[in-house]
Amino acid sequence: MTYALEINQLCKTYDNGFEALKGISLKVAQGDFFALLGPNGAGKSTTLGVVSSLVNKTSGSVKVFGHDLDIDMSQAKCMMGVVPQEFNFNMFEKVQDVVVQQAGYYGIPRDEALKRTEQLLKQLGLWDKRADASRNLSGGMKRRLMIARALVHKPKLLILDEPTAGVDIELRRSMWAFLTRINEQGTTIILTTHYLEEAENLCRNIAIIDEGDIIKHSPMRELLKTINTETIVLDLKQALTQAPEIEGYRLLLVNDTHIEVTLHQGQDINRVFAALSAASIEVISMRNKTNRLEELFVNLVTNNKTDLKGVSA
Amino acid sequence: MSAYEIYIAYATIVRKEIQRFMRIWVQTLLPPSIIMVLYFIIFGNLIGTRIGQMGGFDYMQFIVPGLIMMSVITNSYGNVVSSFYSTKYQGSLEEMLVSPMPNWVILAGYITGGVARGLAVGTIVTSLSLFFTQLEIYNLGIIILVVLMTSILFSLGGFINAVFANSFDDISIVPTFILTPLTYLGGVFYSIDLLPDFWAGASLLNPILYMVNAFRYGILGVSDIAVGYALLVISVFIVALFSYCMYLLNTGKGIRK
Numbered sequence: 001m002t003y004a005l006e007i008n009q010l011c012k013t014y015d016n017g018f019e020a021l022k023g024i025s026l027k028v029a030q031g032d033f034f035a036l037l038g039p040n041g042a043g044k045s046t047t048l049g050v051v052s053s054l055v056n057k058t059s060g061s062v063k064v065f066g067h068d069l070d071i072d073m074s075q076a077k078c079m080m081g082v083v084p085q086e087f088n089f090n091m092f093e094k095v096q097d098v099v100v101q102q103a104g105y106y107g108i109p110r111d112e113a114l115k116r117t118e119q120l121l122k123q124l125g126l127w128d129k130r131a132d133a134s135r136n137l138s139g140g141m142k143r144r145l146m147i148a149r150a151l152v153h154k155p156k157l158l159i160l161d162e163p164t165a166g167v168d169i170e171l172r173r174s175m176w177a178f179l180t181r182i183n184e185q186g187t188t189i190i191l192t193t194h195y196l197e198e199a200e201n202l203c204r205n206i207a208i209i210d211e212g213d214i215i216k217h218s219p220m221r222e223l224l225k226t227i228n229t230e231t232i233v234l235d236l237k238q239a240l241t242q243a244p245e246i247e248g249y250r251l252l253l254v255n256d257t258h259i260e261v262t263l264h265q266g267q268d269i270n271r272v273f274a275a276l277s278a279a280s281i282e283v284i285s286m287r288n289k290t291n292r293l294e295e296l297f298v299n300l301v302t303n304n305k306t307d308l309k310g311v312s313a
Numbered sequence: 314m315s316a317y318e319i320y321i322a323y324a325t326i327v328r329k330e331i332q333r334f335m336r337i338w339v340q341t342l343l344p345p346s347i348i349m350v351l352y353f354i355i356f357g358n359l360i361g362t363r364i365g366q367m368g369g370f371d372y373m374q375f376i377v378p379g380l381i382m383m384s385v386i387t388n389s390y391g392n393v394v395s396s397f398y399s400t401k402y403q404g405s406l407e408e409m410l411v412s413p414m415p416n417w418v419i420l421a422g423y424i425t426g427g428v429a430r431g432l433a434v435g436t437i438v439t440s441l442s443l444f445f446t447q448l449e450i451y452n453l454g455i456i457i458l459v460v461l462m463t464s465i466l467f468s469l470g471g472f473i474n475a476v477f478a479n480s481f482d483d484i485s486i487v488p489t490f491i492l493t494p495l496t497y498l499g500g501v502f503y504s505i506d507l508l509p510d511f512w513a514g515a516s517l518l519n520p521i522l523y524m525v526n527a528f529r530y531g532i533l534g535v536s537d538i539a540v541g542y543a544l545l546v547i548s549v550f551i552v553a554l555f556s557y558c559m560y561l562l563n564t565g566k567g568i569r570k
Contacts, residue, residue, distance in 0.1 A: 107413075
């Protein structure tokens with residue numbers, strides 16, 4: 001089977017001796033929507049940097065749709081589009097020129113490049129800004145410009161490094177819809193993000209990287225199944241002085257009108273509501289205390305750090 | 314990439330580079346024109362008339378080829394060093410590095426941009442010089458060949474400077490402390506016959522001397538150095554710098570992490 005991305009034993013040690021990647025291996029299937037998560041400095045951007053050939057690897061191999069970067073770099077590069085974390089276009093160029101030039105670098109004739117650019121800028125809501133200098137765009141528009149630029153040569157693999165960083169919620173959601181649409185049309189997508197809600201909503205498979213190692217690599221659904229506890233916050237109508245006691249459940253009074261309920265896997269929230277109702281405590285609303293994936297992520301990374309300390313001790 | 318796709322990628326860089334220096338013509342085309350007019354007025358007309366003849370020609374006629382060459386050198390170098398460094402500094406170099414175009418196409422694109430500006434300024438300065446003196450062309454083929462080769466050589470030099478530059482200060486150090494002295498000492502304003510033997514010999518280590526003299530030969534038909542030898546020296550430098558540029562691009566020094 002040919003994978004969209006296949007990384008084997010990838011190592012990267014920077015000139016200052018920092019070991020950013022310690023032999024990671026990763027496979028991303030064609031058509032996947034894949035999340036690469038990790039804390040700051042874990043090695044996410046280095047991984048994507050090596051894949052996009054902006055960072056020289058120390059050892060290991062990278063294949064994009066079966067094309068080895070060491071043997072067939074040109075073909076591998078044709079297959080992928082890259083949206084980096086930092087704005088990296090010429091701020092003095094016009095919006096349209098940024099995209100048209102990128103098409104030119106891939107050998108796309110100017111007439112065709114102009115057509116594709118118009119189509120993409122319209123899809124991403126930037127067509128009205130096409131003649132503006134790119135430095136005058138808002139942060140969200142700059143991100144969308146980088147997405148348009150990355151898609152102009154119709155890549156089969158789109159790599160996005162924190163594409164929604166600093167983007168407002170409305171725009172983030174519209175970007176999610178856009179990315180979901182192009183994924184449904186067949187483009188494999190790999191993204192890194194700090195918004196774990198984003199990864200949970202969009203991605204089917206996930207890898208968590210920490211301290212240069214992959215510490216988890218599994219389908220999102222299976223990963224979420226491993227969550228043992230979930231904390232629900234209940235907003236109460238009346239003020240309480242202490243949390244009610246319900247057998248088998250842990251309730252914590254956060255303030256006089258909010259209680260937190262910790263549910264273990266398999267526990268039923270209906271029993272909590274029934275008990276509160278019997279005690280004449282009315283619940284106005286409820287929400288998850290944190291994103292489920294966020295809790296899991298924090299636990300995995302914390303455990304990994306503890307394990308590493310144990311090893312080094 | 315097919316040959317046609319490579320051509321499109323190359324043409325894209327060249328178009329971008331030419332648009333860049335044309336867009337900021339007040340910074341790129343106007344200043345060298347003004348400076349050269351001042352040279353023509355002061356060194357050619359005012360002081361030159363008192364100097365008399367140099368190498369068998371009016372002083373003004375003698376210095377014009379050198380001044381044209383000086384414009385070509387500084388502008389070819391300046392265009393590539395500032396453009397490529399800005400591209401690196403802003404991160405937009407990554408646009409090219411992630412694309413499938415071969416490294417030599419990136420280099421060729423920037424060199425062509427440098428040559429285009431060198432030739433544009435050279436043409437402007439030549440036209441302006443006609444207001445001050447008469448230029449008779451001795452050998453057009455040599456003129457074109459020397460200008461092109463010199464422009465390519467200094468564009469390559471600008472590229473190397475940009476790769477190693479870490480700040481905007483770094484892109485002005487070489488032009489100020491190396492290029493300008495070498496140009497002034499490269500026989501633009503005098504014939505090396507005027508120098509004592511030691512300094513005449515030392516001048517032969519200056520590559521710009523060969524370019525200025527070969528170009529002067531194309532216009533006036535006189536040169537301190539055999540033209541064939543001058544062309545050989547320029548060719549050797551071009552091959553050496555081109556190879557070094559390719560080495561830098563292929564290994565990613567100063568470009569890739």
